Amino acid sequence: MVGSYLERAGYVAPLVHTGPDAIDTAHAVQPDVIVLDLGLPGLDGVEVCRRLRTFTDCYILMLTARAEEVDTIVGLSVGADDYLTKPFRPRELVARVQTLLRRPRDQAPSIAQPRTFGSLTVDAVGRRVTLAGQPVGLTRTEFDILALLTASPAVAFARRRIIDEVWDPAWVGDEHVVDVHIAHLRNKLADDPAEPRYIDTVRGVGYRMVTS
Amino acid sequence: MVGSYLERAGYVAPLVHTGPDAIDTAHAVQPDVIVLDLGLPGLDGVEVCRRLRTFTDCYILMLTARAEEVDTIVGLSVGADDYLTKPFRPRELVARVQTLLRRPRDQAPSIAQPRTFGSLTVDAVGRRVTLAGQPVGLTRTEFDILALLTASPAVAFARRRIIDEVWDPAWVGDEHVVDVHIAHLRNKLADDPAEPRYIDTVRGVGYRMVTS
């Protein structure tokens, strides 16, 4: 469906159905735009995107399932230029592609690099955290909070903001859940709240990464 | 809602509510991104977009009602760079804006920068204050007052105004609480009320940043 609409709009649109094929084909044809379905079998779509970004700076338009909004945010941070949530209308897709092609090109695509804070390393794409080289086992929520904080280390995040981004804006409940997860995080990172090396408490507001 | 989310994300986001206002404001502030609601009264949103394009090449993100797919196509053809259909989640909007701003631009994006007054630096997003490079530990209220004053250094803020903005318009109590917090602030900033370098007393009114 995607391919036929793009071709009817005048584009040459080779189709592949697996992640490895996508990477091979991208190498071979050097496309201007890649429409990437996150539901691709054989390899995680985000991972495909990251790999594509290692050798091409062409536009990447992601297709995601409506349910996973988090994916879209990750997608954009991983180097995608735009995304569409399913179900979408074919004309929308075509319009997006056209818009992308009207744009000037980015010379330096931003690949989500692992971020380091002292001996702490946060790999947002691989969802891995290491402390002094040792892997740290974090739960999903703990990781997401840490990923959010480390993504913008200069920003003081309000509890509500953390909830909006990590949970869902529609979430209802006590904002201080965040505190508990932060406590667990600090515990696992051997971080003393009174003398924090990683996570700062911003009293009356929320939390922020320590930037010395 | 749109404005508050963008501001929380660190952007300066003036709000206007009619098409003519949008055009005037765009002329005045030369924005990096315009978020344009197609449902704007007073002028057809598409027409507003067309007129904006006559004098600016900033990014335009359109907000449209889900029902009108045609609008989105027209919108893109008329010069919008992206669009979102309502209802959308605030995070989506912020992510889209951020993606737009990651694109190569002629000028640097105007993300809220730390403000400096002599050797005083106020970082509103990170909620950090430094004096001659040294971090200053402010309480929430102290910081909020300073952030308010520095946001509009030319404005003399009445005590009541400060309370409305920093506390809550519903707050009841003695307006002169502000004085106490100002005193603490001045103390921490080594600011002498008789010879203020940062915070001026406006007798009978309130306080204002020193503008030398």
Add this chain to the structure above:
DNA sequence: CTGAACCCTGAAGAAACGATCAAGAAGCCG
């Protein structure tokens, strides 16, 4: 010059806040 209004500041009680723990609920995996 003088009184009244206004402002500054220190101190102390009151309120708010954050860290932590434990227990129950919910979710996930086999």
Add this chain to the structure above:
DNA sequence: CGGCTTCTTGATCGTTTCTTCAGGGTTCAG
């Protein structure tokens, strides 16, 4: 369906922060 992990709630405790109050200084108008 269990067993296990993870999440959420609620309560407690120590600490920080806010507010009030009062005394004393400063400014301004008459």
